Amino acid sequence: MSKKMIVLLVLSFFAVSLALAGCGGQPAAPAKAKVLKVGSDTAYAPFEFQDEKSKQYVGFDMDLIQAIGKQMGAEVQVQSMNFDGLIPALEAGNIDMAVSAMTITPDRAKKVNFSKPYYKSGLTIVVKSDNNTIHSFKDLEGKRIAVQIGTTGADEAKKVKDAKIREFNTMPEAFLELKNGGVDAAINDKPVNDYFIKEAGGKDAKQVGEPLTAEDYGIAISQKNTQLVEDVNKALDTLKKNGEYEKIYVKWFGVKPPKE
CATH class of the missing domain: 3.40.190.10 (Periplasmic binding protein-like II)
Incomplete structure (x- = not known):
């Protein structure tokens, strides 16, 4: 067999291999999730x-x-x-x-x-543990209330007569303001209030009254x-x-x- 024929056979082999790869002869790369x-x-x-x-x-x-x-x-x-x-x-x-x-x-x-x-879920009121004047939504009239901006808690707070609303970007900021005495109460979702009192609020805060709303x-x-x-x-x-x-x-x- 001549050298020319050998070269042609080798080239033909590679051409067939590439064609098979393109037609599924080789496993395709896994699709990204x-x-x-x-x-x-x-x-x-x-x-x-x-x-x-x-x-x-x-x-x-x-x-x-x-x-x-x-x-x-x-x-x-x-x-x-x-x-x-x-x-x-x-x-x-x-x-x-x-x-x-x-x-x-x-x-x-x-x-x-x-x-x-x-x-x-549902909204509840959080006050400092030594607060004995706020027991319900009605008692919030004229009080300083902390809420998170854009939430249903903020919407409910704005319904309170003569209340002074302070809106915060996050609830931890609102809770801190309550803890420091800058507001009288905070309105927020009950499970988040529960967690705050259990993990961070401790003796400093408590929930009062019945849930204001029922929410999904x-x-x-x-x-x-x-x-x-x-x-x-x-x-x-x-x-x-x-x-x-x-x-x-x-x-x-x-x-x-x-x-x-």
């Missing part, structure tokens, strides 16, 4: 907050959204932002969804879509992405059926979720 950009106000324990040691975002919402992402075969990337910036970020397309103990309200539903409710939390999603709403609801249903949702709930609240 879909990334879901999730906005959250990460200063709202026990739903979302930053662990002091690991610096990771942890909490009920964080565990839940990671479990939902896993069900959907997606990677969840959490972006920390102020609560009042979450809906604008969704509208601008900067994030895919927001999970941040967000109450489903008619006004918000005009701007974003919500998943099925995943947590039932939902995952907020852009109105342009109806398919994502369906996918999230499907994943949430699966987590409730397979027991994973209950495990996460018990981990953070110490009790089983109420029956639906």
Whole structure:
């Protein structure tokens, strides 16, 4: 066999190898997992907050959204932002969804879509432990009230006659103002108030009166992405059926979720 023939055979071999690779002869590179950009106000324990040691975002919402992402075969990337910036970020397309103990309200539903409710909450009043003058919503008239900007707590506080409202970017700031005596009370979601009193408030604060409202939390999603709403609801249903949702709930609240 001539050298020329050998060269032609070698070239032909490589050409066939390349053709096979292009037609599936070689395994294709694994597809990258879909990334879901999730906005959250990460200063709202026990739903979302930053662990002091690991610096990771942890909490009920964080565990839940990671479990939902896993069900959907997606990677969840959490972006920390102020609560009042979450809906604008969704509208601008900067994030895919927001999970941040967000109450489903008619006004918000005009701007974003919500998943099925995943947590039932309500607003309560927190005062300093030595306060013996505030016992109910009525007693807040003319008082100084701390709230977080953009929340249903802020909306309720604004209904109080002659009240002096102080709005803060985060609830830890509002709680600190209460602890320092800068306000007479704070209005916020009950589970967050419970956590504050247990973990930080201790002897310094207490809750008074009955819950002011009954509220459902939902995952907020852009109105342009109806398919994502369906996918999230499907994943949430699966987590409730397979027991994973209950495990996460018990981990953070110490009790089983109420029956639906």
